[in-house]
Amino acid sequence: MSTKQKRYFLAEEDIPRQWYYIQADMPNKPLPPLNPATKQPMKEEDFYPLFAKELAHQELNTTDAWIDIPEEVRDLYKYYRSTPLVRAYGLEKALGTPAHIYFKNESVSPIGSHKLNSALAQVYYCKQEGITNVTTETGAGQWGAALSYAARVFGIEAAVYQVKISYEQKPYRRSIMQTFGAQVTPSPSMSTRAGKDVLTKDPMNQGSLGTAISEAVELAMTTPNCKYVLGSVLNHVALHQTIIGLEAEKQMEMAGEYPDVVIGCFGGGSNFGGISFPFMRHNIKDGKKTRFIAAEPASCPKLTRGVFQYDFGDLSGLTPLLPMYTLGHNFMPANIHAGGLRYHGAGVIISQLLKDGYMEAVDIQQTETFKSGLIFAKAEGIIPAPESCHAIAAAIREAEKCKETGEEKVILFNLSGHGLIDMSAYDQYLSGSLHDYEVSDEDVQKNVSELEQIIK
Numbered sequence: 099m100s101t102k103q104k105r106y107f108l109a110e111e112d113i114p115r116q117w118y119y120i121q122a123d124m125p126n127k128p129l130p131p132l133n134p135a136t137k138q139p140m141k142e143e144d145f146y147p148l149f150a151k152e153l154a155h156q157e158l159n160t161t162d163a164w165i166d167i168p169e170e171v172r173d174l175y176k177y178y179r180s181t182p183l184v185r186a187y188g189l190e191k192a193l194g195t196p197a198h199i200y201f202k203n204e205s206v207s208p209i210g211s212h213k214l215n216s217a218l219a220q221v222y223y224c225k226q227e228g229i230t231n232v233t234t235e236t237g238a239g240q241w242g243a244a245l246s247y248a249a250r251v252f253g254i255e256a257a258v259y260q261v262k263i264s265y266e267q268k269p270y271r272r273s274i275m276q277t278f279g280a281q282v283t284p285s286p287s288m289s290t291r292a293g294k295d296v297l298t299k300d301p302m303n304q305g306s307l308g309t310a311i312s313e314a315v316e317l318a319m320t321t322p323n324c325k326y327v328l329g330s331v332l333n334h335v336a337l338h339q340t341i342i343g344l345e346a347e348k349q350m351e352m353a354g355e356y357p358d359v360v361i362g363c364f365g366g367g368s369n370f371g372g373i374s375f376p377f378m379r380h381n382i383k384d385g386k387k388t389r390f391i392a393a394e395p396a397s398c399p400k401l402t403r404g405v406f407q408y409d410f411g412d413l414s415g416l417t418p419l420l421p422m423y424t425l426g427h428n429f430m431p432a433n434i435h436a437g438g439l440r441y442h443g444a445g446v447i448i449s450q451l452l453k454d455g456y457m458e459a460v461d462i463q464q465t466e467t468f469k470s471g472l473i474f475a476k477a478e479g480i481i482p483a484p485e486s487c488h489a490i491a492a493a494i495r496e497a498e499k500c501k502e503t504g505e506e507k508v509i510l511f512n513l514s515g516h517g518l519i520d521m522s523a524y525d526q527y528l529s530g531s532l533h534d535y536e537v538s539d540e541d542v543q544k545n546v547s548e549l550e551q552i553i554k
């Protein structure tokens with residue numbers, strides 16, 4: 099009889115009671131967000147028109163390392179947490195590597211990705227403050243689905259602007275949002291001034307995240323008791339996602355191991371930060387030497403080829419200026435299937451950590467990510483989201499290095515979501531019609547050189 103344990107779970111009473119805020123422990127704190135008009139540092143109150151007060155407070159909190167998870171949120175986490183920490187014996191065997199590979203399976207949440215960890219928290223704080231409506235934008239729909247479910251749970255109305263091309267081409271996440279009772283509007287729409295402006299110039303416009311953000315922000319500003327919520331990039335979103343790494347830390351202990359390498363795919367940084375920060379804490383405080391690798395698409399390489407600069411969070415230049423690694427807010431990523439990774443910038447905490455050498459980044463082409471995703475699916479029986487395939491590809495690269503050197507390294511990666519609603523992408527890969535995309539140095543140069551004007 100085998101004694102090999104495959105999955106590790108925490109009992110409900112062992113689910114963490116606090117999130118971990120790495121800002122408090124960082125030797126160099128991130129630079130402050132700036133008001134786009136005055137270029138002055140923004141205060142908590144400046145965010146109140148748009149965000150719930152507690153979330154504005156969390157966003158700028160650089161002193162508290164531990165933030166209590168509200169009991170109501172923790173009770174809702176119990177619907178799907180703890181998520182399993184899985185030893186990837188199948189993948190190890192398929193690769194013939196001496197490495198010990200573990201993954202944290204966030205795909206088991208009701209909406210199939212990690213995004214719910216923050217959606218539940220954000221809607222909870224809105225509800226506490228008497229807010230009745232929340233609004234957001236979504237591309238492929240992972241964040242919109244998470245928000246719709248969270249809004250349903252707390253009895254709040256959700257209005258989601260979904261990029262029109264996704265609304266039409268990827269109907270199933272729209273159906274999920276509608277199943278939970280959200281109002282989903284294809285963007286650009288005639289319901290906002292921002293949408294009307296786009297449509298009067300170009301009636302056939304297929305939409306973009308930039309336009310959808312503008313529409314959601316406008317709705318929040320013009321509707322009483324309505325707040326805007328965001329699924330990534332901001333500090334408080336990464337804070338909520340640390341539930342992933344905090345659980346993993348306890349589960350790795352159950353497995354009797356500690357990771358040499360921690361890997362996450364990278365869109366705005368929330369799932370990468372979520373799995374990394376609790377372990378990175380021990381690098382900062384206890385001299386551990388774990389490596390942290392963010393895996394981004396080669397077609398949107400902000401961490402590996404972008405510049406560290408103040409930039410807007412959105413394409414239209416409406417948001418505060420954030421100090422981050424960026425390709426410039428006008429950078430238009432190719433239409434890869436990992437929609438959740440098509441973002442020009444990176445969260446400010448991650449950007450500072452990368453600048454200070456606490457982590458690394460790699461960029462990976464789309465076909466390598468799907469090739470890796472298929473190896474994983476066949477070996478472990480889970481079809482990964484196209485975004486998560488980036489983390490898998492980076493993990494496989496590391497495991498193959500171990501095969502060459504014979505090292506038994508412990509590799510931990512985050513499986514941010516499943517790909518069961520992304521099968522058209524797999525179809526394209528299997529039929530050989532999926533492309534890689536090269537980003538030219540000229541294109542990067544052109545977009546980042548525009549940024550110098552902003553901050554002057």
Ligand SMILES: *Cc1c(COP(=O)(O)O)cnc(C)c1O
Nearest residue numbers: 240330365366367368369438515
């Ligand atoms: C949104 C999303 C991502 C990317 O967002 P991060 O904030 O960088 O984590 C990754 N994986 C999945 C499945 C997603 O839905």
